[in-house]
Amino acid sequence: MATDGRSERLKRVAESSLPIVRWLPAYDRSWLRPDVLAGITVAAAVIPEGLAYASLAGLPPQTGLYAALLGTVTYVLFASSRQVIMGPTSALAILLLAGVGPIADGSGAPYASLVVVTTVLVGLFCVAARALRLGHLVHFISGSVLTGFSTGAALYIVSTQLGKLFGISGASGTFFDRLWFVLSHLNEAQPATVVVGLVSVALLLVGRRFFPRVPTTLLVVVLAIAASSALDLRALGVEIVGRLPSGLPPLAVPSVPEAGVVVSLVPVAFALFILSYVQGIGAVQTFARRNGYRADPEQELLAEGMGNLAAGLFGGFVVGGSMSRSALNDSMGGKSQVVGAVVAVVLVVVLLFLTGLFTTLPEATLGAVVTVAVLGLVDVSKMQRLGSVSRSEFLIASASLFGVLALGMVWGVFIGVGLSLLHTIALVSDPKTEVLGRLRGSDHFVSRETYSDAVEIPDVLAYRVNAELFYANTNVVRDDLEARLRERGSPVALVVFDLSSSPIVDLAAAEFLGELEADLRSRGIDLRIAGANQEVAKILQATDEEGTLGEIREEEAIASVIDRWRRAQNGP
Structure with missing residues (x-):
């Protein structure tokens, strides 16, 4: 044998x-x-x-x-x-x-x-x-x-x-x-x-x-x-x-x-x-x-x-x-x-x-x-x-x-x-980012640059990075997100960070999201995560020990994240 x-x-x-x-x-x-x-x-x-x-x-x-x-x-x-x-x-x-x-x-x-x-x-x-x-x-x-x-x-x-x-x-x-x-x-x-x-x-x-x-x-x-x-x-x-x-x-x-x-x-x-x-x-x-x-x-x-x-x-x-x-x-x-x-x-x-x-x-x-x-x-x-x-x-x-x-x-x-x-390196460290809007009559969120009829929710900024999120591009993403918030004509109460186009998130990027959440919270803005794949969700759950990012669910759609946030705001 x-x-x-x-x-x-x-x-x-x-x-x-x-x-x-x-x-x-x-x-x-x-x-x-x-x-x-x-x-x-x-x-x-x-x-x-x-x-x-x-x-x-x-x-x-x-x-x-x-x-x-x-x-x-x-x-x-x-x-x-x-x-x-x-x-x-x-x-x-x-x-x-x-x-x-x-x-x-x-x-x-x-x-x-x-x-x-x-x-x-x-x-x-x-x-x-x-x-x-x-x-x-x-x-x-x-x-x-x-x-x-x-x-x-x-x-x-x-x-x-x-x-x-x-x-x-x-x-x-x-x-x-x-x-x-x-x-x-x-x-x-x-x-x-x-x-x-x-x-x-x-x-x-x-x-x-x-x-x-x-x-x-x-x-x-x-x-x-x-x-x-x-x-x-x-x-x-x-x-x-x-x-x-x-x-x-x-x-x-x-x-x-x-x-x-x-x-x-x-x-x-x-x-x-x-x-x-x-x-x-x-x-x-x-x-x-x-x-x-x-x-x-x-x-x-x-x-x-x-x-x-x-x-x-x-x-x-x-x-x-x-x-x-x-x-x-x-x-x-x-x-x-x-x-x-x-x-x-x-x-x-x-x-x-x-x-x-x-x-x-x-x-x-x-x-x-x-x-x-x-x-x-x-x-x-x-x-x-x-x-x-x-x-x-x-x-x-x-x-x-x-x-x-x-x-x-x-x-x-x-x-x-x-x-x-x-x-x-230049391409991945300066990624393309997008503000997303909801297509009329649906729960789908798409790029407003590509779809002019997509509508932004007044108090919500849905934001996506079309690249891996890692230590080399977090500062660029932070500055871009801040610029997007300043450009909004109405106050924002919630930022939904869509990670569906970010299949990889390293430890530095996960910590960046935690720091970003704390900064936004100090200004009265909540941060929630959508579209995270299984591996990304595990990393974020491991680094967000206090749960300040809310419940992170795998592959959750933006519309679902917004609905859960509103229910939490309105109470039981």
């Missing part, structure tokens, strides 16, 4: 941590054909993009394939999403280089070793966040931050590829530094490299526009390799990828640098963690809604954590959910993470037997792949919509965008997230 109980507990743990244990036995075999076709198509995009993003991260090209393989394999095991594909992304790659590169230069530590440590730190952040059940905190980072950051990141990434597209080396620094360097050194551009880069960009754009379901990226890479070999482009000054080692990713246990260096890597890893999870969960939620199922944000933290731990320990770099590759998967009819398994098999075959094919691939073509891939991140229409609808969110998006361009990717992340959190 004890053995059976232990087995049952192990089964529950496995099912909660490894969703594949649940979905694989119930897999619908009619999905196998579309899943395999989608997997092959996605792999055709993953291979060239993996090579390009490794170059973008300042790492050998094969590390992009390692990261793609390890991210995909772990995601198949741990993911709650059916369509999302995990692997390296352009934004993560450039943020990694921008954050870790200066630390490596300043400390003298090998860059590749610091990348391993940073990637492992990202994984540990994800696992710790999952253990603390912090997946819901992502909702405090507004979509406007992502819009601004994505646009800024795309422009910054394009600036890092201009050197490859024109054959100009030496550019560094911010977006403006890189752009000025390339423009001021155009006389050094390599004609053959320019032709290869521009032709590659043109072919990729044509494929994206007119043949979205065709693996254009892989076809362009194959054509570039063929042209490079046939025309000996290297002899014409075109940089090529060179030899890629074959074989599966090797175990790369990181050599831990000095404590001070590790400390300096922590904010970079944290920024990568935020960006990776925000990007990934956005894709997860998008395709879960589109395909009619629910994904688990906490499970996605674990999946992302395990993916980054594996990528760090086996020669890859930071991975996250890819919106573009996930969209390709969904458009091809992918139904489950069997797609990811097929992608992994293709990557294993390439790493074992086909790395030699990429030896003569021009670096300019990889630059073109990155450039075209990130163009989709530039969302001008969304920025325009923010500008016309919400000035505050437009300013947040703009600050994030220009933070990336002027200060770099790491600061762009922190500026955007910081402003988003400040905006959220």
Whole structure:
């Protein structure tokens, strides 16, 4: 019996941590054909993009394939999403280089070793966040931050590829530094490299526009390799990828640098963690809604954590959910993470037997792949919509965008997230409040701002706060209520504080209501509570030991509170 109980507990743990244990036995075999076709198509995009993003991260090209393989394999095991594909992304790659590169230069530590440590730190952040059940905190980072950051990141990434597209080396620094360097050194551009880069960009754009379901990226890479070999482009000054080692990713246990260096890597890893999870969960939620199922944000933290731990320990770099590759998967009819398994098999075959094919691939073509891939991140229409609808969110998006361009990717992340959190705090600390009136011929109380025919009761002020009531907004609410009382043309004998739109009331807010009641009572005004849910009612009952707020009933309507108060005033 004890053995059976232990087995049952192990089964529950496995099912909660490894969703594949649940979905694989119930897999619908009619999905196998579309899943395999989608997997092959996605792999055709993953291979060239993996090579390009490794170059973008300042790492050998094969590390992009390692990261793609390890991210995909772990995601198949741990993911709650059916369509999302995990692997390296352009934004993560450039943020990694921008954050870790200066630390490596300043400390003298090998860059590749610091990348391993940073990637492992990202994984540990994800696992710790999952253990603390912090997946819901992502909702405090507004979509406007992502819009601004994505646009800024795309422009910054394009600036890092201009050197490859024109054959100009030496550019560094911010977006403006890189752009000025390339423009001021155009006389050094390599004609053959320019032709290869521009032709590659043109072919990729044509494929994206007119043949979205065709693996254009892989076809362009194959054509570039063929042209490079046939025309000996290297002899014409075109940089090529060179030899890629074959074989599966090797175990790369990181050599831990000095404590001070590790400390300096922590904010970079944290920024990568935020960006990776925000990007990934956005894709997860998008395709879960589109395909009619629910994904688990906490499970996605674990999946992302395990993916980054594996990528760090086996020669890859930071991975996250890819919106573009996930969209390709969904458009091809992918139904489950069997797609990811097929992608992994293709990557294993390439790493074992086909790395030699990429030896003569021009670096300019990889630059073109990155450039075209990130163009989709530039969302001008969304920025325009923010500008016309919400000035505050437009300013947040703009600050994030220009933070990336002027200060770099790491600061762009922190500026955007910081402003988003400040905006959220401002909204909850200065909530919308309303004076309520009774609809004629009914006992329903509604906002007088919305319903002009709602009538106020002469000696009663019905008042509502449309937000949680907590320590940060009690002073604002007190001042607003006092202003409402002064605006009344007739004396008020009763204030009914409607808490139906305040699902949470903390201890400080409960004490505030007690202080407010005492203050109003000293001026001959009673205070009563309406609409309190069960938890709020318990808190208020516990803090109102003397019962000065009257009997607090759960979910009591305003009309009922007023009727009980009048009966008490009139006596038995």
